[in-house]
Each structure stands twice: as structure tokens, then as C-alpha cells.
Amino acid sequence: MGSERQDRMRELGARLRTLRAGAGLTGAALAQRAGVGQPTVSKVENGRMVPSLDVLERLSRALELDELAAREVRELLAAVEMAVDSGRDSDGDAPERAVLDDAVRSARLVRSFQCVVLPAMLQSAEYARHVFQSAPHSTPEGVGRAVAARVGRQGVLYEPGRESVFVLTEAVLRTWPGTPSLMLAQLDRLLAVESSSTVRLGVIPWDRPMPVMPRHGFTLCDESAVVVEAFHDERVSADADQVAAYEEAFGLFERAAVFGDEVRELLLQVMKQFRELADNVTR
Structure with a gap:
């Protein structure tokens, strides 16, 4: 059932x-x-x-x-x-978190704040694999399909007429699954995405105070809905007051973040540290 x-x-x-x-x-x-x-x-x-x-x-x-x-x-x-989700689909596979991915895919303006995990639309295939493997009741087949679907949706980032703004804490860049090499590839992808004219990527450095303490990540889709990400699932709200509250919070996070040359410099610095970790692992 x-x-x-x-x-x-x-x-x-x-x-x-x-x-x-x-x-x-x-x-x-x-x-x-x-x-x-x-x-x-x-x-x-x-x-x-x-x-x-x-x-x-x-x-x-x-x-x-x-x-x-x-x-x-x-x-x-x-x-x-x-509705309550059992955490499995009818085939017993890992849930594919289609709520978030499809909401982002259909929006023309996406604004996402994350404090632990990278935004879905920025995840490399291997990073996404670790995300889906951590879901309850995941299976190799379900994880494989979920990763393929997520990566396939990411092409919308580059569509003309679409704008995506991502704001991360520096902790996101330093919270890593797998190996340092995985994170090096992931950070390299962030550098590539940041150069796109349809994407703005910002990071709140650790040496700046947070304007408000985050409870979780969230994604605003246009100005009509917000996807709130909990540990086990995602919930979409179109309540105008809730959307407005999250828009206000996103504005605070965005103003605290660095963009452009500063964020590229920060990414390169973190990549250097992951290279040092990778070298230590191989010794």
C-alpha cells in the first residue's frame, strides 16, 4: 500500500x-x-x-x-x-525530493539560502549521491535514478530569462561528504556556475556575524511560494505571510554575503585547504 x-x-x-x-x-x-x-x-x-x-x-x-x-x-x-510520507515510494526506492527540484525548475526567479547542505541545483552528481544515500530506506537503484533526475534538471540554471540567487554560509563549503577529492570537484563546479550570467552566488564568511540565526535551509520560488527543507522532507507554502517572512530573511542573508571576486577568492582558498587534506590522505 x-x-x-x-x-x-x-x-x-x-x-x-x-x-x-x-x-x-x-x-x-x-x-x-x-x-x-x-x-x-x-x-x-x-x-x-x-x-x-x-x-x-x-x-x-x-x-x-x-x-x-x-x-x-x-x-x-x-x-x-x-500528507505524511512513508519515506519510500511504491517500488521501495529512496524518495527523490521532486517537490524542491520541480518547484525550482518551474520558477523564473529562484532565491535559495543554505546553512549546511549545498542547494540542490548546485550539487555535483557525487555530492547528490551522498545526499540521497543518507535518506531512510534508500536503495542503490533509487539513489541512481534520483541523482540522474537531479543532475538532469540543473540545465535550467542557464536558461535565458531565468535568475537564480544562492546564498550559503561558509560552513556549507566545509561540511563535506565522501572525500576531499569529491569536494574539490564540487567547488570547481561552484566556480563554473558562479561565472554564469543567470546565476549569483554569495557566501557569508565565517568571520562575519549572522544577521539572524538560521534554523534550516529554504528556497523561494518566484514571489509566490517557499520550499522549507527539514531533515526528512520538504514542505511548500504559498501563504503570503510566510513567503514575506522568508523573503525578509533572505534579504538579510544576501546583504551579509560576499559576491563576485570576493566569493571566487574564498572558493579558491577553501579548495587549497581541501587539496592539503587530499594530500594528507594519500600519504
Whole structure:
């Protein structure tokens, strides 16, 4: 039997499929109207993907739903987000954290703050593998699929018209899984991403006081939703007051961070220290 969360995902998907059929649209036609990928429509309707609020609103507009039907599907999405997840999917694999990845993928403006783990969209394949392996009930097959999906989604970082702002504490750069060599490759990726015109990467150095003590990482998707990351799961909130509170906190973190030449210098300094660690390991 599936988890409560999976049951709610199937319920949302079935309702959207019924509404699409009632509108006389194919899945491909709906995807084109909504400006999303056809696989997204298929996965949502089959209960295999949780749409972000932005994607759900695009689908609602494309289906020309009245306010009653639009509110109904929003409530179904809220039920998915509030449902308890067993920590396993129907095949017994590790959860793929599609909530965060898909919310980020559909947003035009992404602002993410992290204090321990690198943002999902910046993780190298090996770093992501360690993240997914640490999930309860993970299996090699599930981890492999999750890593492939996460890395595959990262191409959206470079799409024209999209802006991504990442703010990390220096602790993120020094909290490392695996080996020093893994982190050297990961930091090299950060340098490459930082040079993109669609990405701003900031780091709050350890020698600067934190403007507010962080409790967890979070990601703002456009100005309409926030994904809050807990140890076992992720929750999306579209509550205007909550979104505003996280936007205020992100602004404080962003102003405390260094960008540009300063962040590149810091990354190179941390890489030098990881090289020294790697040399000590091989001796």
C-alpha cells in the first residue's frame, strides 16, 4: 500500500486528468498551453510528480478553470504537501525530493539560502549521491535514478530569462561528504556556475556575524511560494505571510554575503585547504 502522500498525489492527478478531458485537450495540448513539458503533465496526472504552485496555476489557467475548480485543485495540492510520507515510494526506492527540484525548475526567479547542505541545483552528481544515500530506506537503484533526475534538471540554471540567487554560509563549503577529492570537484563546479550570467552566488564568511540565526535551509520560488527543507522532507507554502517572512530573511542573508571576486577568492582558498587534506590522505 502506498503512503498517504502518494494517495493524495494520485487524487490530485486524477482530478486534473478529468478536468483536462472535460476541456477536450490532450496532454500535449495542455502542456503547450501551460508552457510546461508534456512529461510534467503526464507525471502529475499519474500521481508521480508533485507540481509546484506555479505549475498548478499555469495548468489551471490553461484549462480555464473557474474559481471553484481552481480552489479545489489548490486544496488538493495543499493536501499533498501536508500528507505524511512513508519515506519510500511504491517500488521501495529512496524518495527523490521532486517537490524542491520541480518547484525550482518551474520558477523564473529562484532565491535559495543554505546553512549546511549545498542547494540542490548546485550539487555535483557525487555530492547528490551522498545526499540521497543518507535518506531512510534508500536503495542503490533509487539513489541512481534520483541523482540522474537531479543532475538532469540543473540545465535550467542557464536558461535565458531565468535568475537564480544562492546564498550559503561558509560552513556549507566545509561540511563535506565522501572525500576531499569529491569536494574539490564540487567547488570547481561552484566556480563554473558562479561565472554564469543567470546565476549569483554569495557566501557569508565565517568571520562575519549572522544577521539572524538560521534554523534550516529554504528556497523561494518566484514571489509566490517557499520550499522549507527539514531533515526528512520538504514542505511548500504559498501563504503570503510566510513567503514575506522568508523573503525578509533572505534579504538579510544576501546583504551579509560576499559576491563576485570576493566569493571566487574564498572558493579558491577553501579548495587549497581541501587539496592539503587530499594530500594528507594519500600519504
